[in-house]
Structures are given as C-alpha cells and as structure tokens.
Amino acid sequence: MSPFHFSFYTAFTLSSLGLAFHRTHFISALLCLESMMLSMFIPLSLWPIENLTPSFTLVPILMLAFSACEAGTGLAMLVASTRTHGSDHLHTLNLLQC
Amino acid sequence: MTYFVIFLGVSFILGALAVASNPSPYYGVVGLVLASVVGCGWLMSLGVSFISLALFMIYLGGMLVVFVYSVSLAADPYPEAWGDWGVMGYGLGLVLVVVLGVVWGEAIDFWEVGVVTVDGGGVSLVRLDFSGVAVLYSYGVGLFLVAGWGLLLVLFVVLELVRGLSRGAIRAV
Numbered sequence: 591m592s593p594f595h596f597s598f599y600t601a602f603t604l605s606s607l608g609l610a611f612h613r614t615h616f617i618s619a620l621l622c623l624e625s626m627m628l629s630m631f632i633p634l635s636l637w638p639i640e641n642l643t644p645s646f647t648l649v650p651i652l653m654l655a656f657s658a659c660e661a662g663t664g665l666a667m668l669v670a671s672t673r674t675h676g677s678d679h680l681h682t683l684n685l686l687q688c
Numbered sequence: 689m690t691y692f693v694i695f696l697g698v699s700f701i702l703g704a705l706a707v708a709s710n711p712s713p714y715y716g717v718v719g720l721v722l723a724s725v726v727g728c729g730w731l732m733s734l735g736v737s738f739i740s741l742a743l744f745m746i747y748l749g750g751m752l753v754v755f756v757y758s759v760s761l762a763a764d765p766y767p768e769a770w771g772d773w774g775v776m777g778y779g780l781g782l783v784l785v786v787v788l789g790v791v792w793g794e795a796i797d798f799w800e801v802g803v804v805t806v807d808g809g810g811v812s813l814v815r816l817d818f819s820g821v822a823v824l825y826s827y828g829v830g831l832f833l834v835a836g837w838g839l840l841l842v843l844f845v846v847l848e849l850v851r852g853l854s855r856g857a858i859r860a861v
Contacts, residue, residue: 594694594697596697596790597697597698597700597701598700601700601701601704603785603789604701604704604705604782604786605707605708607785608708609708612710613710615712615713617758617761618713620754621707621754624720624751625703625719625723628723628747629700629723632700632727632731635731635739635817638816638817638820639736639816639817644816644819644820644823645820645827645828647736647739647817647821648820648821648823648824648831650742650743651739651821651824652824652831652835654743654746654747655838659838659839659841659842661753661754662845663842663845663846663849665753666846666849666850667849668757668761669761669849669850670849670850678761
C-alpha cells in the first residue's frame, strides 16, 4: 500500500472507530460521519486519476450530493431530539435507562 | 513535491484523528476543517483541480451550517480541548491502534510513492475531471435526476422531522 492510500484508509478507519466509541454529543457523532464521508471522497476522486478513467469522476460529485442529504437529515434529527430531550447528549437517547 | 504530498496525507490523518478523539464539538469542527482543506490541497497537487474546487466551495460552504449548529446547539460550560486527559486518552488509543495495525500487518510500503496522473499541456487538452463531470449532464443524466430527487426527498424529510412538538416524527413520549 502506498502512503497516499494508507492515509485515506487510516482516516476512514479512525473516523469509523470514533463513531463506534462513545460520543458525548450527538453532533460529535455527526462530525465523525462527515469525516468518514470526506475520507471516502478523496479516494473516489483519486482512483479515476490513477487509473485514467475520466467518466468515474462523477462519482465523488454524486457522493457529495448524497452526503448533503445525510447532513441535512442528521441536523434535523439533532434539532428534533434536542427539542424533545432537552439536550443533545447521547446518553439521554439511551434505551436502557427508564 | 512527493514529500509535500505525503505531508498533506499525514495532516489528513491528523485531522481525522482530531475529529475522532471525542473533543468538544467546537474543536472537532476545527479538525474537520483541517482535513477538508488539506484534502483540497492534496487533490490539487495530484491534478484533480475541478473536484478540488467543488470540495472546497460546496463542501466547506455546506459545512458552515454544521459548524454553526455545533457551536450553538452543543453548549458546553467547560469545553474539552485536546489537552484534557479524556480526549488525550482517546487520541492516544486510536494512534496505538493505527501503529499496531501498520507494524503488525506491514501495511505500508514507502517505496511505491509514485502516483500516475495526467498533466495537461496546451489549450486543446481537457483535464480528466473536467470531462468526467461533464458526463453527468449527458450520459449520466439518470444519476443526476436521482441525486436531485434525493435532495427533494430530504427537504420533506427535514420538514417532517422538525415540524413541531406534538405533530413531528420525533416527540417526547
């Protein structure tokens, strides 16, 4: 694996580990999702350049559009859960507490 | 130049680590901005100029909304920066995971640093990403319509989620 590939694979792994572990704030989990999206965007736009296949460069643009959908829905859920639960801490969304 | 690009890649990892190590959202946003700016420079140095411009303008412009939300909605009285022990513990643990993976799996090979790209010479050449994104309006118009329909759907999803306390999709039971 070359260092370029290593850096975005590592960034994706770090972001998904950060999403998997306990977050204090809900928006911190959303930031981890955005970071995962960013570290998928970089290789999606690098691989067409490395392989000289120009028509695949529309894939990162499409992924940018769908990540905008994801960010919008996530922020709406943030607003809704902040209204109903009082704060955006993730431990208020835990199902195990009564 | 190769070392500069490697430096940009390492800064990209550091930006992701700054987001992932569970600081307060004020500071996590700083890590995300670092990662996206460095990613723009990285793509620019490999010759993907249009995608880099789209990332810089559209992604950072859209992310401004997320930044405003993370500053306004996550109001911590004592924000945790990376100097605090909890955040430092998360960060060091994640670094340990990466180092163990690299050493154990022998994942990285520093001799293969070259990346094949094209370099435009002259007026009549079109760079790869310019011609590729233009396909979105001719052959890829189905994908274009799917993306537009998805964005329209998200509008109604957001309206349904934030409608009100008693009528919205998420409500207190």
